[in-house]
Amino acid sequence: MTDAPRRLWGGRFASGPADALAQLSVSVQFDWRLAPYDLLGSKAHARVLHRAGLLDDDELTRMLDALDGLAADVSSGAFRPTADDEDVHTALERGLLERLGALGGKLRAGRSRNDQVATDLRLYLRDAVRQLVARIAELETALVSLAERNADVPAPGMTHLQHAQPVLFAHQLLAHVHPLTRDVDRLRDWDARTAWSPLGAGALAGSSLPLDPEATARELGFRGAIPNSIDAVSDRDFVAEFLFVAALLGVHLSRLGEEVCLWATSEFSWVRLDDAFSTGSSIMPQKKNPDIAELARGKAGRLIGHVTGVLAMLKGLPLAYDRDMQEDKEPVFDAVEQLLLVLPALAGMVSTLQVNSERLEATTPTGHALATDVAEWLVRRGVPFRDAHEISGSLVQLCDTRGIELWQLEDADFTAVDARLDPSVRSVLSVRGALEARSAVGGTAPSRVAEQLAALAETATEHAAWATRD
Template identity: 70%
Template structure:
C-alpha cells in the first residue's frame, strides 16, 4: 500500500525571512558552475532563487530520489552497501525536513540544491552519486506531478464535503416550494432541494475533471534527463512504477517541456472557482433582506465594525473574490507557456506558485463553504410565500391549454394576454373571474384553476431530473451514491513509500 505525502506547514512553506543563514562559503552547494570562473551576481542569485516556494516539493523530491537510487543500483552504478546508506540517509533527511531540523538556507537556490546539501552532509561524496542520470529538468517535472496528484485528491475530498453539505440540505427540502428564476426574474416554481442539487452537479463534474486530469498526469518524466534521455542503463519504467505513475514518458524532450498538466490543473481549479463563485453569489442574495430566504449560522458569518445589526455572508463573498485569483493563475501559466521553445526554459519556474496558490486557496475556501452550507437555516415560510409571485404559474396555464389540444404557439399567446390582464388589474391568475377568462380566450374555462397552485405545478414535474419531489428524491439518492464513490477515490494513495 502507498501513503499520502501531504505534509504540514513545517515543510509546506518557507518565506524569505525563515531561510536559515549559512555564512560559510565552503558549505554552499551548487548543482552547476564548473565552467564558470566566478559565482552569480547577487541580483541574479536573488532572481533565480525559488526555494522559498518550491520547498514544499521536498518530500516528493525525496521519494523520487529513493526510486532513482534503486534504479542506479539496478544498473550496477551503486553497490548494495551504497544503496543502503543512501536510502537510510534519505529517510533521515526526510524526517529532518518534516520536523524542521533541516531547513533550506539563503545559499540554496532551490529545493533540489537544499536536499543535495543535506545528503552530502550525511554521506559525503557518496551523496553526489545520486545525481547521475538525472537533471533538475526531469526532477522538478516529476516532483510537481507528484505534488499535484497528491494534493488534487485533497482538493477533491473538500469538494466532496461541500457537495455532501448541499445534499444534506437538499434532503431537508425535497418538497419545499421556491421561486425558480431566469434572468433573476421569477419564472416557474421549483423545490429548494432541486435548486441546491443544481449546485451539486457542477461539483460532480469538477470531480470528474480532476480524475481525468490525474489519468493524463500519471506519466513519469524521471529518466528524461535534461532533454535527451540518459546514456546510463537506467529503467524509467521501474521508476514510474515505484512512484505510482501508470507509465513513463514517451519522448524525453516533451517530458521536460510539458506543463500541460499544470495548465490543465489550473483550468480545473479555475472552473471550481467559478462554480464556488456562483454558489457564493446565490447565498449573498438568499441572505439579503430583499430575499430573506436563508439565515447563516453565527459561526459562519461576520459583523460590521460600525453597524451593530449587520450579519455579513463573508464566506460567500470571498468565494466570489477568490475565483478571480484562480482564473488569474490559469491565465498567467498559459501566457508563460505560449511562446516557449523546446525544451526546458527558466520561464517554467513561474509554473509553481500559481499551482501552489490554487491548492492553498481551495483547501482554505472549501471547508468554510461546506460549514456555511451545512449550518444555514432555510426560511421555508419566505420561500413558499415567494414561489407563486410574479405570475410564475403562467406556464401551467399554457401547458393546460396544450393538453386541451391548443397549439403551444397559440397557448403562449393566450396565456400572455391573461397575464397582461392580471397585471393591469393587480390580481393573481387564479383571481380572474369566469367571465374575464372567457373574454381572454374561448379555450379558457374555470377548470384552469385546478393547475393554478404551486403544489400542482410541482407535482406535475415527474420526468427524470425535474423539480418535482419524486425526481428530486431520485437525484438525492444518485448524488449520495456518487459521492460515496468519490470519497473512496480521494482516499487512494498516490505516492508509494
C-alpha cells in the same frame, strides 16, 4: 567561489552569479514544499542506480538511510533551506552531502533538475488533487443533506433574476452539486493523464547510463515512463489543465456564493446564516455578512488569473526546458491553497444554513410564475403553443392592471380573455400541481428530485472513497 559546491551547475563558471541573478533565480522560498516528493524520487533513483551497478549494496543502504533521515528532518523542521540554496534540489543535495560526504554526490548521476522538478510537481499535484476531491465531496454532501432536509419546500425558480416557474428548493440546491461532480470527473481524468513519470529523461535526452525509467515510474505510483524525453521535461499540460479545472471549480463555487449572498438578504430572506459562518460590521451592530460566500466569489478571479498567466508563459517557449517554467509553481501552489481554504468553509456554511421555508412557499407563486402552466394546459387541449402563449400573456397583462395574481382572477375573467379558458383551468393554478407535472427526466417533480438526491449522495460517497485510494 565559496558557494560553488551548493550550485548544481557551478563547475563550468569561473565566478559566482551576480547578486541580481541569484535573487532572480532563487525559488526555494516557494518550491520547498516539493521536498517530500523530491526525496521520494531520490530514493527511487537510488534503487535504479543500484540495479545499474552504479551503487553497491552498502552504498545503497547508506544512501537510503540518509534520505530517510533527511526526510524526517524536513518533516520536523530540523532541516531547512538556507539563503544560499537556490532551489529545493540544491538544498536537499546539501543535506545529503552533509550526511554522506562524497557518496551523496553519486545520486546526481543520470538525472537533472529538469526531470526532477517535472516529477516532483506531478507527485505533489496528484496528492493535492486527492485532497481537493475529498473537500469537494464534503461540499457535495453538505448540499445534498440541506436538500434532503428541505425536500418538500418550493421556491421561485428564476431566470434573469425574475420569477419564472416554481421549483423545489432542493432542485435548486442540487443544481449546484452537479457541476461539482463534473469538476471531480475532470480531476480524475486529469489524474489519469498525469500519471506518467518524467524521471529518467535527464535534461532532455535521457541518459547513457543503464537506468530503468519504467521501474522508477512504478515505484513512484505512475503508470509508466513518458516515452519522449524532450516532452517529459517540457510538458506542462498537466499544470495548465489543473489550473483550468481549478478555475472552473472556482467559478462554480462563486455562483453558489452569489446565490447565498442573494438568499441571505432582507429582500430575499430565503436563508439565515449561522453565526459561526458569518461576520458583523465594525460600525453597524445589526449586520450579518456572508463573508464566506463573498470570498468564494472573489477567489474565482484569482484562480482564473492563474490559468491565463501560465498559458501566456507557455505559449512561446521552444522545446525542451526553459527557465520560464519556474513560473508554473506559484500559481499551482496558490490555487491548491486557496481551494483547500474555501471548500471546507463553504461546506460548513451550507451545512448550517437555516432555510426560511415559509418565506419560500409564500413567494413561489408570485410574479405570475404559473403562467406557463396555463399555456401548457391550453396546449393539452389542442391549442397551438403560439396562441396559448398569447392567451396566457393576456391573462398576465390583466393581472398587472389590477395588481393581482393569476389565481385571484374570477371565472368570468378567464373566459373574457378566451372562451377556451373554462373554470377547470384552476387545476393548474397551484404550486404543488406545477411541481408534480414536471416529472420528465431532469424535472423538478418531487419524484425526480428524490432520484437526484439518492444518486448524488452515492456519488459524493464514491468521490470521498476515490480521494483515499493510493
